[in-house]
Amino acid sequence: MGRFSFNRYGYNTMQMESVESEKTRFEVECEFVQALANPNYLNFLAQRGYFKEEYFVNYLKYLLYWKDPQYARCLKFPQCLHMLEALQSQQFRDSMAYGPSAKFVEDQVVLQWQFYLRKRHRLCMMPDEGQELEESEDEADIRQKDTEDEDDEETMKKPDADTAEKNSTTSTVSKKEK
Numbered sequence: 001m002g003r004f005s006f007n008r009y010g011y012n013t014m015q016m017e018s019v020e021s022e023k024t025r026f027e028v029e030c031e032f033v034q035a036l037a038n039p040n041y042l043n044f045l046a047q048r049g050y051f052k053e054e055y056f057v058n059y060l061k062y063l064l065y066w067k068d069p070q071y072a073r074c075l076k077f078p079q080c081l082h083m084l085e086a087l088q089s090q091q092f093r094d095s096m097a098y099g100p101s102a103k104f105v106e107d108q109v110v111l112q113w114q115f116y117l118r119k120r121h122r123l124c125m126m127p128d129e130g131q132e133l134e135e136s137e138d139e140a141d142i143r144q145k146d147t148e149d150e151d152d153e154e155t156m157k158k159p160d161a162d163t164a165e166k167n168s169t170t171s172t173v174s175k176k177e178k
Contacts (some may be wrong), residue, residue, distance in 0.1 A: 011027035030074055033066050036087065039109060043102035051093035060087050079109060 035041050050056045066072060067081055075081070086092045095101040 014163045029063065029066075032074060033063055033084060034070075034077045036083045037077040037109070039083075039096070039102045042083065042087070042096045042105075043099065044092060046097035051087075051096070057093075060084065074116040079112070 045051060063084060066075065066084065072078065072081060096105070
């Protein structure tokens with residue numbers, strides 16, 4: 001079975017591959033596509049000039065076949081497909097060379113991941129008919145901490161009457177001493 005591929009110099013080559021080498025190629029390409037989900041790796045590639053090489057851009061175009069559902073089901077990190085799609089844009093490839101841009105993308109990926117996990121946890125914990133939803137210890141701790149933080153913020157904004165009285169007394173005494 002022949003495979004069409006791009007070599008380093010942009011020339012198209014037809015290669016005969018054995019079943020074992022096809023399997024190895026599949027695994028390598030799968031790992032590489034999933035590595036694209038890491039914005040720090042994209043930053044590394046951009047800073048080393050890979051995104052400016054025509055052969056590498058062509059390889060990224062070739063990898064779009066991973067969007068096909070029969071291949072996408074093999075991916076553990078499906079957000080890599082979004083990154084692969086974004087890498088088709090010259091502007092995105094150029095921006096990934098800058099650390100702050102990569103950091104911003106990384107922050108967005110982490111936020112999406114956290115939101116997804118919380119939402120999934122809530123959906124998985126949906127009560128059946130007649131059952132009450134039990135709150136996990138982690139959720140209870142988070143809720144308690146949020147409540148304490150809100151109380152601390154209110155305390156900082158509104159000093160209590162005793163504190164206000166002490167402050168006014170102290171300022172009056174200070175004025176008399178002068």
